Amino acid sequence: VRILFLMESTVLSTLGGLVGLAVGTGLAWLLKTFVSGLPVSTPWDYVLGALGVSVLIGLAAGVVPAMRAARLDPVEALRDE
Incomplete structure (x- = not known):
């Protein structure tokens, strides 16, 4: 049971x-697409770290x-x- x-x-x-993570990555992609010159990146080590914390x-x-x-x-x- 435990x-x-x-x-x-x-x-x-x-x-x-x-x-x-999917919503955050999607929003980051939308920001990058619609706001020109905005440096948006999604480092994979942060993604894996966030998933591990979850x-x-x-x-x-x-x-x-x-x-x-x-x-x-x-x-x-x-x-x-």
Whole structure:
């Protein structure tokens, strides 16, 4: 159960990071296209660093819920639903 919660939070934060990077890169490209003379670049080391931070945030945010879920009795948790 703990691993499932951690994987879910990591996948969600990674997808959010990828969407954010795609939107940011797209906006940078639009700025570069429409504003002549504006020096816009997207360094890949920053992109990979941001994605790594996104994954770490997902792991950190999933630790407490994963620990709580691991302590629950599955039958009781389903009965409360």
